Amino acid sequence: MASVSPRHMPAFVKPPKFEEYSEKYKEHIIMERRDGVIMLRMHTKNKTLVWGPQLHRAIHQAVEEAAADPENQVMILTATGDFWVAYGYSIREEGYNLPESTAEERAKSSMDFFVGDGMPLQEALVFDVRIPTIAAINGPGYHMEMALMCDLTICTDDTVMVDVHKWMGFVSGDGVNIAYQGLMGNKRANYAMLLGTPVTAQQALEWGMVNEVVPRQRIYDRAWELGAKVMEGGEKRRAYRRMMTEIMRKPWKTRMSEDFFGAFAAEMYGYMAEPDVSHDDEALDEMWKQCGVEIPEW
16 A cells, blocks of 8 residues: 655644634624633623624634633633623614514524524533633623633622523523522522522622622732632643543533533523513613612613
8 A cells, every 4th residue: 555645644723823813703702811811801892792693603602712722721701891791682783683573583593593502602611611711700790601600700799690581581591590500509599590580799609609709890800810820830730720620510511411402492492482582671671670780871
């Protein structure tokens, strides 16, 4: 058999470069890196982020790409301004909408947006990011499951967590159910999901949902401090950090494997079965009012 010359063999695919992917996602996520620690700060026009389909897709793509860069050894996930996620879909420009007026539009949105992006949105942080993760919750908000399933989680002293699903008529099936049940315990989680009740920063600390509560003005600095602490030892402790992700993620991987798809399917069934279930910002206004949180004009 003829031998193959080494110069004809395929080369390794080059890993992602910070300069390229940080530019690629800058409209949705601002990235900064310090000594092996990368911070991903979600935003909308460098203000409090508006939860919508474009950001929804960008998050899991950006997280996966940044995690594939070997120069990144610790990841911080945070958001911009005084809120984690406060605003919904109708505060947007034309063309930003999620079509859901007809059965056909809802079916397409369910597959392309919810299942297509919603599942990897949470799966990426648990299964695909093989470096330690730190969430810095920068204030009140919903979609806290992303932050709660990070390896370490800190929040501001004025943080209020709320499950938005009840308020809009959705089933709590996109991962918040797993995060709440895994960290709060079933009874507290059921209460928070079924009634849409808020969880304060102090309750989150007492119930083991977060590791630290810090003053608002310290949230980003403290995240960087924790990142530097995890990075101690530099390259000599790369294997330690890599193997620790397996230890830390095992409970989440187990719960996600057992519960995530079925709960997500239940949410999608409710969405298709009840046509009045939609992303209604009037429901968001009432939610924040009942939670005692004042949301300023975006």
